[in-house]
Amino acid sequence: MKLKDKYIKQVIPAMKEKFGYKNDLAVPRIVKVVVNTGFNPVTKGEKIQEELANDLALITGQKSAPRQAKKAVAGFKTRKGMVIGLVATLRGQRMYDFLDRLVNIALPRSRDFRGLPEKNIDQAGNLNIGVKEQIIFPEIAAESARNIFGFEISIITTAKSRQEGVELFKLLGFPLKLSKQ
Numbered sequence: 001m002k003l004k005d006k007y008i009k010q011v012i013p014a015m016k017e018k019f020g021y022k023n024d025l026a027v028p029r030i031v032k033v034v035v036n037t038g039f040n041p042v043t044k045g046e047k048i049q050e051e052l053a054n055d056l057a058l059i060t061g062q063k064s065a066p067r068q069a070k071k072a073v074a075g076f077k078t079r080k081g082m083v084i085g086l087v088a089t090l091r092g093q094r095m096y097d098f099l100d101r102l103v104n105i106a107l108p109r110s111r112d113f114r115g116l117p118e119k120n121i122d123q124a125g126n127l128n129i130g131v132k133e134q135i136i137f138p139e140i141a142a143e144s145a146r147n148i149f150g151f152e153i154s155i156i157t158t159a160k161s162r163q164e165g166v167e168l169f170k171l172l173g174f175p176l177k178l179s180k181q
Contacts, residue, residue, distance in 0.1 A: 003103070003172060004096045011171040018167060028125060028159035028168050033095045035060050036067070037151035038085040048147055049083065056086055056151070058139040060098060064088040101137065102129075102153070103174055110136045115177030118166060125165025127155040127174070 001009075007029065015027045039052060056064045064086040069078045078084060090098050107113055110131070121127050132150045135142040159165040170176055 002096065003100050004093075007172060011168065014171050015164075015167065019164065028157050028164050030095065030099070030168075030172075031091070031156045031158055033090040033098060034087060034154040034156065035064075035090065035098075035151055036085060036087040036154075037149055038067075039149070051147055052149055053086055055134050055140055055149070056088060059134060059137045060088040060090060061094050062088055062090065099155070103172075105138055106131075106136045107175060109138075113175075115175045117177050121162055121165045121169065123162050125157045125159025125162055125168065127157075127165065127169055129153040129155070 012024050012027050015021060016024070019027075021027050035056065037052065037056065039049065053064055053066075065088070066083045067085040067087055069080055069082045069084045072079045107116070110133070116127070116129060120129060130150065130152050133148050134140050134151065135148065155169075157165055157168060159168055166176070
């Protein structure tokens with residue numbers, strides 16, 4: 001079952017029952033997914049930046065936007081305005097397609113995966129996931145990937161509390177590891 005259909009048919013009724021929402025629109029939902037990566041422009045050349053952008057575009061299904069340094073930092077050899085990262089913000093159908101692939105294909109393929117720690121969910125009910133290798137996604141051929149890079153995935157929800165966020169992600173089928181309380 002697709003993630004969006006699961007949300008409509010199973011998650012909304014379950015959340016209404018548990019938290020006592022009177023309206024379907026009061027139930028927390030996923031608003032957007034932000035995928036970002038950073039790199040050192042001094043050590044990595046223009047060609048490597050293009051490869052990172054292409055891989056990120058394959059993974060997310062849309063072109064990523066470059067992010068510039070806001071100020072110069074001599075220790076990192078960066079100057080104001082240098083491109084130091086890439087970001088892609090996913091909404092709508094593209095977001096649900098990405099999350100489907102993330103939960104059902106990519107996370108189980110990652111090395112030594114035993115579930116996402118519940119502590120990755122913040123007080124606002126948003127989930128942050130760090131991915132060490134982009135090759136866990138089936139769109140990237142491991143043999144042809146010359147540069148392995150990591151990136152962060154932030155899943156933003158309308159949850160009002162951490163408890164609502166945890167319940168939302170559990171009902172959606174995210175592989176959360178139970179924390180010892």
